[in-house]
Amino acid sequence: MEALTILLSLLFTSILAFLPPLLDGIERKVRAKIQSRFGPPTFLQTWYDLLKLGVKELKIPLSGESAAFLVMLSLIITLISLYAVVYVALTLSTSIDFIVLAMLLVLVAASHSLGLVASATTSNPFALIGSYRSILLTILNELGLVVGSVLSILLGLRLVTNYSILTLATYLLSLAVLVVATYVSSGRLPFDIHEAEPELASGTIIEFSGKILGFYIYSHLLTRYVLSLLVAVAISTPFTAVFSPLPAVFPATLLLSACVYLAYGVVATLLGRTRVDMGVRTLFMYYLLVLTVLVIFTWIGI
Amino acid sequence: MSHDYSKLIDELSRGHRSRAILSKILEVCGDSVLDLSRRNIVIKIVIKAKCLRTALENIYKEHDLYLRTIAASDERSREGLFKLYYVFGIDSEGTNLVFEVPVAEGAKVDTISDLFRASDWYELEAHDLLGIEFNGRQMSRLVLPEDWPENLYPLRKEVSVEELKKMYQPQLISRVSELGVEEVVRIPVGPYHPALHEPEYFELYVRGEKVVDARYVGFMVHRGIEKLAESMKYDQVPFLAERICGICGFVHSTSYVQAVEDALGIEVPERAHFIRSIVLEVERIHSHLLWLGVALHLLGYDTGFMHAWRIREKVMVLAELLTGSRKTYGIDLVGGVKKDIDKDKIPRIKETLNVLRKEFKELVDVAMSVPQVKARLTGTGVLPRGEARAYSLVGPTVRGSGIARDVRKDYTYAAYHYVSFKVPVYTEGDNLARTLVRVDEVFESISIIEQLVDMMPGGPIKAERWEPQPMRLGIGAVEAPRGEVIHVVLTDLYGPYRWRVRAPTYQNLQAVPIMLKGVDLADAPLTIASIDPCFSCTDRAVIINLRSGSVKTLPIEVISRRVRGNG
Numbered sequence: 001m002e003a004l005t006i007l008l009s010l011l012f013t014s015i016l017a018f019l020p021p022l023l024d025g026i027e028r029k030v031r032a033k034i035q036s037r038f039g040p041p042t043f044l045q046t047w048y049d050l051l052k053l054g055v056k057e058l059k060i061p062l063s064g065e066s067a068a069f070l071v072m073l074s075l076i077i078t079l080i081s082l083y084a085v086v087y088v089a090l091t092l093s094t095s096i097d098f099i100v101l102a103m104l105l106v107l108v109a110a111s112h113s114l115g116l117v118a119s120a121t122t123s124n125p126f127a128l129i130g131s132y133r134s135i136l137l138t139i140l141n142e143l144g145l146v147v148g149s150v151l152s153i154l155l156g157l158r159l160v161t162n163y164s165i166l167t168l169a170t171y172l173l174s175l176a177v178l179v180v181a182t183y184v185s186s187g188r189l190p191f192d193i194h195e196a197e198p199e200l201a202s203g204t205i206i207e208f209s210g211k212i213l214g215f216y217i218y219s220h221l222l223t224r225y226v227l228s229l230l231v232a233v234a235i236s237t238p239f240t241a242v243f244s245p246l247p248a249v250f251p252a253t254l255l256l257s258a259c260v261y262l263a264y265g266v267v268a269t270l271l272g273r274t275r276v277d278m279g280v281r282t283l284f285m286y287y288l289l290v291l292t293v294l295v296i297f298t299w300i301g302i
Numbered sequence: 303m304s305h306d307y308s309k310l311i312d313e314l315s316r317g318h319r320s321r322a323i324l325s326k327i328l329e330v331c332g333d334s335v336l337d338l339s340r341r342n343i344v345i346k347i348v349i350k351a352k353c354l355r356t357a358l359e360n361i362y363k364e365h366d367l368y369l370r371t372i373a374a375s376d377e378r379s380r381e382g383l384f385k386l387y388y389v390f391g392i393d394s395e396g397t398n399l400v401f402e403v404p405v406a407e408g409a410k411v412d413t414i415s416d417l418f419r420a421s422d423w424y425e426l427e428a429h430d431l432l433g434i435e436f437n438g439r440q441m442s443r444l445v446l447p448e449d450w451p452e453n454l455y456p457l458r459k460e461v462s463v464e465e466l467k468k469m470y471q472p473q474l475i476s477r478v479s480e481l482g483v484e485e486v487v488r489i490p491v492g493p494y495h496p497a498l499h500e501p502e503y504f505e506l507y508v509r510g511e512k513v514v515d516a517r518y519v520g521f522m523v524h525r526g527i528e529k530l531a532e533s534m535k536y537d538q539v540p541f542l543a544e545r546i547c548g549i550c551g552f553v554h555s556t557s558y559v560q561a562v563e564d565a566l567g568i569e570v571p572e573r574a575h576f577i578r579s580i581v582l583e584v585e586r587i588h589s590h591l592l593w594l595g596v597a598l599h600l601l602g603y604d605t606g607f608m609h610a611w612r613i614r615e616k617v618m619v620l621a622e623l624l625t626g627s628r629k630t631y632g633i634d635l636v637g638g639v640k641k642d643i644d645k646d647k648i649p650r651i652k653e654t655l656n657v658l659r660k661e662f663k664e665l666v667d668v669a670m671s672v673p674q675v676k677a678r679l680t681g682t683g684v685l686p687r688g689e690a691r692a693y694s695l696v697g698p699t700v701r702g703s704g705i706a707r708d709v710r711k712d713y714t715y716a717a718y719h720y721v722s723f724k725v726p727v728y729t730e731g732d733n734l735a736r737t738l739v740r741v742d743e744v745f746e747s748i749s750i751i752e753q754l755v756d757m758m759p760g761g762p763i764k765a766e767r768w769e770p771q772p773m774r775l776g777i778g779a780v781e782a783p784r785g786e787v788i789h790v791v792l793t794d795l796y797g798p799y800r801w802r803v804r805a806p807t808y809q810n811l812q813a814v815p816i817m818l819k820g821v822d823l824a825d826a827p828l829t830i831a832s833i834d835p836c837f838s839c840t841d842r843a844v845i846i847n848l849r850s851g852s853v854k855t856l857p858i859e860v861i862s863r864r865v866r867g868n869g
Contacts, residue, residue: 035608129511129823189602190674193824272674273602275824276511 009087016082016229016254020221021046023258027265034269046221053214061207064122068212074114075219081107081226088153089233089253092240096153104230105146111223112138112185115216116194119204130203133276134194140280141184144287148178149230151294156237170297171238177290178234182227184283187220188268193276225261232257307332314340317395323364327357336404342564343713344398344777351403354388355412358401362417366394368694368707370779372424373790373802374432376459378407380773384434386411387790387802388421389777393712398777405434413439420694420809431457445521456529463533466526504814504830508823516818516826518811531801536562536770539798540634543789546803547836548629549592552585553782554789554803555634560715561791562636562798565776568768572717574638576758579717581624581631582780583747583754587658588617589783590740590747593834597737598669600828601678606669613661620654623647638764648755655748666741679734683817683829686731693813696806697785698743699833702736704729709781721753733825733832740783740834770795782806784834807835 025043032039042048061067084104091097116134119127151174159171184191195203208216236253243249274282307328315321327347328335334353339346349357361367373387381404388401405411413436415422426444428434433455435441443450456466505517527546531539543558544551556578563570595610618628625631625641633641669675685695690703700707708725710718726742728735772794779788785806792800810833817829 031605035605036612037608192602269605270672271603272598272606272672272678274674275678275822277822278674278677 012086013083020225023261024221031269050214056210058211059209061122066121067118070114070118071212071216074111075215077107078111078219078222085229122207124207126206127204130194136280140283141181144177144181148174148181152178152234153237159238160241182231183264185227186224190271190274228261229257231260314345316397319392319395320397323361326360330360331357346400348402351411354403358414358417369418369420371788371804374428375800396713410435410437412437419692445524511823513818513821516815528801531798535797536636544630549589550782551630553780553787557778557780557787557789559634559636560778561776561789565774565791565793568637568765571762572759573761574763575717576754577639580751580754583751584621586747586783587744590744601675603675609665637768642763659748681732682825683733683832684731685817689816696809698736698739699810701727701739703731709779709786721750723750736832
């Protein structure tokens with residue numbers, strides 16, 4: 001069973017790896033519709049863009065020789081994190097493999113960090129500004145990501161075996177934390193400040209071009225999908241105790257992950273960009289409030 | 303000058319403010335005043351250079367006095383000297399006070415840049431272009447590039463346009479010989495950032511994410527428009543003037559023709575005034591919508607940007623209905639306009655305005671409800687009222703800092719005295735205040751057009767005939783979307799002898815470093831954009847073919863097509 005699960009996880013990972021650019025193409029179309037314009041001519045536009053970047057000449061950024069290596073490493077790690085979340089989704093029934101979940105969170109954090117380090121190695125002042133902003137947000141946000149994902153999955157399982165209003169409330173609250181944390185991690189408006197202020201400081205990817213830029217963007221889209229899938233897994237966790245992951249829950253989880261991805265895209269369309277100090281302050285207040293409530297609920301005894 | 307000035311002052315004053323100011327000037331500089339005269343709203347004082355500073359020291363603290371422009375002119379062929387025309391406005395009276403200062407060649411004039419901070423750039427420009435020297439200040443290049451030859455002053459009459467065009471070519475030819483190539487393309491590479499639409503250079507000094515100081519360097523693509531006009535006929539210049547700016551060109555052509563009409567005393571038919579006013583307001587609406595879209599884009603709210611420009615499209619269609627063009631309308635003539643507004647267009651105009659009003663209100667309501675938009679506009683880029691007054695700022699920039707300055711009210715022109723409208727003023731002085739001023743102005747402009755369309759009189763649309771006279775001074779000012787545009791014209795027999803253009807951004811840019819101090823780096827682009835800067839650029843490349851000896855100028859896009867092998 002274990003070998004079969006691993007094989008299935010690898011199979012689904014290989015298939016799902018092609019999904020993020022397609023979802024991004026759909027998101028661009030939806031955004032265009034909201035903004036009363038046509039948008040890209042096809043849902044496959046992001047794929048075309050990535051392929052186009054892939055055939056450009058390889059230009060190593062000045063004094064950023066390790067950038068290409070770090071971007072590729074970040075991409076590999078993101079692919080592994082996709083495998084990890086697929087594995088969690090397939091094996092989620094009455095218990096959870098905490099080691100894999102922990103590994104997943106470490107991999108997501110590592111992927112973010114490697115991307116930032118890749119930008120910072122170019123020594124471009126704009127890239128450094130963007131990286132600095134991103135680090136500030138990431139440090140704060142990782143707390144929410146860890147707490148949100150662990151709690152929501154744990155409580156999701158407990159809901160089936162030990163239902164109570166308090167458990168449900170805590171589950172929903174932890175889900176809210178996870179949704180916010182994954183949204184912030186996805187680097188969408190209003191939290192796209194690492195690549196923000198295009199009029200002044202072009203941010204983390206200013207020195208990337210051609211193939212490197214292509215791989216960076218693909219890695220970024222893949223990370224977004226991993227986070228969406230994580231949310232979908234957390235939402236579908238209570239159902240895994242009733243229905244088996246395959247053929248029931250897992251396909252629904254995949255569909256849900258696409259819905260979450262697109263929902264995040266719609267939300268981003270309706271918002272402006274925050275400033276780094278405002279973003280940090282807002283997140284801090286939000287996590288402080290919600291985590292305090294979670295601690296209280298835990299203390300009361302769920 | 304006679305020492306009994308009271309009768310003279312009574313004759314020339316337009317109100318108690320000009321009386322008080324003239325009294326002070328004559329009291330301290332009576333013997334240095336060579337002539338005093340008044341025509342319409344312009345009081346002209348011809349004063350010796352040695353007493354100019356003394357006169358201005360006595361009046362610079364007047365609260366309703368501001369420096370509108372300074373025009374330097376080479377009149378050596380007529381009177382054997384240069385002249386500086388300092389144009390001040392008395393807002394409360396709608397009076398122009400013009401100090402005409404004769405300057406002998408080689409003579410120096412005392413600076414007034416410590417009294418009227420807005421004069422800083424004008425003095426540098428007069429030095430760059432005409433070689434006039436100023437005492438008591440540091441001189442540096444402003445308008446011309448650092449490597450411009452010494453003692454070559456483009457606006458002096460002995461320097462022709464052809465000479466200026468040829469000036470850099472010998473350098474290019476020698477460079478081409480060095481490279482050993484047959485053809486070379488010289489692309490002007492300036493401080494061009496991918497996200498900036500025009501060449502501009504802001505040097506921001508930051509500590510962490512806070513701006514502690516800022517420096518602006520501009521005039522990257524100075525086109526020599528004022529010099530070009532000196533070789534053109536009167537009715538050719540409006541088309542050149544309209545190309546000063548791609549967004550607000552009509553204000554420049556209107557300002558120019560008004561200056562000529564003022565100088566020559568041309569009676570413009572009422573209907574032409576109404577048509578000019580309508581088109582000016584259409585231009586204001588489109589410009590403000592464009593700006594609002596750009597501001598929302600800078601805040602990351604691209605949905606707002608797209609919808610603002612979608613709504614603006616209706617205004618562009620309206621402009622085409624009225625003038626035949628979406629932009630660069632080409633309808634201004636000295637003495638009137640070229641194109642009439644037919645009665646059958648009126649229902650369509652009103653319908654467009656109704657839709658515009660409704661959709662714009664929805665856009666503003668939604669945009670202001672986005673938390674990030676309001677949070678980032680509020681309290682950022684603050685410009686205190688005192689600084690706004692000291693720098694003689696204009697337009698929404700000054701109205702956002704609590705000063706109700708508007709040329710349409712203070713120095714009314716065209717058909718504005720027939721309509722009723724408010725001048726929006728906000729006192730906070732931040733980016734939000736300047737945004738809300740523009741938002742309110744759009745609604746006011748819609749109302750103004752509706753009133754004008756209802757009241758439009760019949761009759762001709764241009765003066766039947768007019769006679770040019772040499773060396774008459776005329777001032778034309780228009781409230782552009784960005785602020786006051788002011789043109790000063792000295793007439794000649796076939797075209798302008800001297801044409802001085804002052805766009806509002808020239809005045810307002812000088813205050814940007816103040817607005818930027820203490821601002822977060824992330825808010826710097828928005829703060830710069832909040833004055834709605836219009837740098838008006840063009841890129842040109844010069845191609846020299848050594849074999850044939852031909853020299854061509856081509857736009858960059860044509861060159862890029864060539865590089866791709868398409869022609």
